[in-house]
Amino acid sequence: MSVVPADVAPGAAVGEPESARGAAELGPRARLWPSLVAVYRAQLSRARVARIPLLFVATFQSVGIMILMRGVVSGGGEARSVVAGSSVLVVAFVALNLLAQYFGQLRAGGGLDHYATLPVPPASVVLGAAGAYASFTVPGTVVTAVFGCVLFGLPLTHLWVLAAVIPLAGAALAGLGAALGLLAPRPELATLLGQLGMSAALLLGVLPADRMPEVVRLARDLLPSTYGVEALARTFGARPDWAFVLGDLAVCGVVGVLSLAVATWAYRRAAVR
Numbered sequence: 218m219s220v221v222p223a224d225v226a227p228g229a230a231v232g233e234p235e236s237a238r239g240a241a242e243l244g245p246r247a248r249l250w251p252s253l254v255a256v257y258r259a260q261l262s263r264a265r266v267a268r269i270p271l272l273f274v275a276t277f278q279s280v281g282i283m284i285l286m287r288g289v290v291s292g293g294g295e296a297r298s299v300v301a302g303s304s305v306l307v308v309a310f311v312a313l314n315l316l317a318q319y320f321g322q323l324r325a326g327g328g329l330d331h332y333a334t335l336p337v338p339p340a341s342v343v344l345g346a347a348g349a350y351a352s353f354t355v356p357g358t359v360v361t362a363v364f365g366c367v368l369f370g371l372p373l374t375h376l377w378v379l380a381a382v383i384p385l386a387g388a389a390l391a392g393l394g395a396a397l398g399l400l401a402p403r404p405e406l407a408t409l410l411g412q413l414g415m416s417a418a419l420l421l422g423v424l425p426a427d428r429m430p431e432v433v434r435l436a437r438d439l440l441p442s443t444y445g446v447e448a449l450a451r452t453f454g455a456r457p458d459w460a461f462v463l464g465d466l467a468v469c470g471v472v473g474v475l476s477l478a479v480a481t482w483a484y485r486r487a488a489v490r
Contacts, residue, residue: 252337256345261352275310276357279303282423283365292369294450295425300365301450302423304379305386305442307357309418312387313394314411316350320398321407324487333488340481343395347477350394351387358383366453375452378462385469386445390418392476393441399483422446441476444469 286299323329332342359379366373394411401407421429421437429437437443448465451457 249338249341252341253345253348256337256341257348260346260349271315272307272311272353272357275307275354276360278310279306279357279361280364282306282419283361283368286423287368290369290425295427296369296371297450297453298425298446299423300362300369300371300453301446302419303365304358304362304449305382305422305446306415306419307361308351308354308383308387308445309390309415309422309442311354311357312347312351312391313397313418314415316347316391316394317398317401317411317414318404318408319346319350320395321401321404321411322398324399324401324407325404329484329488339484339488340477343392343477343480343484347388347391347395347480351384351391354387355383362449371453372455375457378449378452381466382445382449382469385466385473386442388473389441389445389469389476390414392473392478392480395480396476396483399480399487418442441469441472444472 280303283299283303290296290299359376362376362379363373365371366376393414397410397414398407401410417436417440421433421440422442426434426437444465448462448469451462451465
């Protein structure tokens with residue numbers, strides 16, 4: 218019969234240093250970037266099949282709006298606004314509307330409890346899901362922009378700016394959509410808020426700003442996608458003012474960081490309830 222000291226924890230080897238036992242009990246803390254990539258890949262693989270038809274709907278919707286507006290707008294600054302607004306509308310449909318519905322259903326169905334048990338930072342869950350949904354907007358946005366330029370006779374020279382407009386506008390709208398879905402008390406309300414946000418992006422982004430009342434223009438300035446629309450619309454001119462383009466993109470990026478920060482806070486708040 219052997220005597221074991223009382224300070225030795227059950228399951229620990231006799232003579233093992235306490236520092237070694239502590240290191241064995243506590244695993245390494247997950248870092249943000251690897252966790253973000255893992256969540257992004259998981260969301261991308263799960264939503265790939267289900268979101269492709271919805272992406273087709275978003276693209277068809279934007280193309281149909283441009284065809285309707287072709288009978289009202291002939292060219293000039295109004296045509297640039299219509300094409301830019303319709304292109305960013307694809308981003309709003311997926312990143313704002315669908316993401317609000319996704320997080321609303323995730324919260325109502327207890328899916329946040331699953332993510333809360335994973336050793337990943339809360340920011341990686343929000344950023345990974347937002348990035349996955351925003352990735353689906355790339356083909357539809359490019360197709361819409363090219364079709365609009367051909368339809369209204371706009372130059373295709375500077376469409377490379379979409380490489381900056383899509384992620385920045387997508388981040389701003391995805392953060393807003395995630396926050397709406399996580400803060401809404403019921404999934405039906407999250408769906409309603411997402412659709413209202415997409416409708417605001419449609420009315421305030423596609424319609425030319427010169428024809429809007431002053432009050433509506435102020436509301437347009439508060440919409441995150443407005444600055445992505447303005448940045449893209451400026452590049453359709455004969456001699457784009459790149460200082461204003463960079464300024465609009467910078468504002469869109471700042472709004473994206475703030476909206477994703479709010480969405481991360483909303484995720485923490487919803488996960489502990």
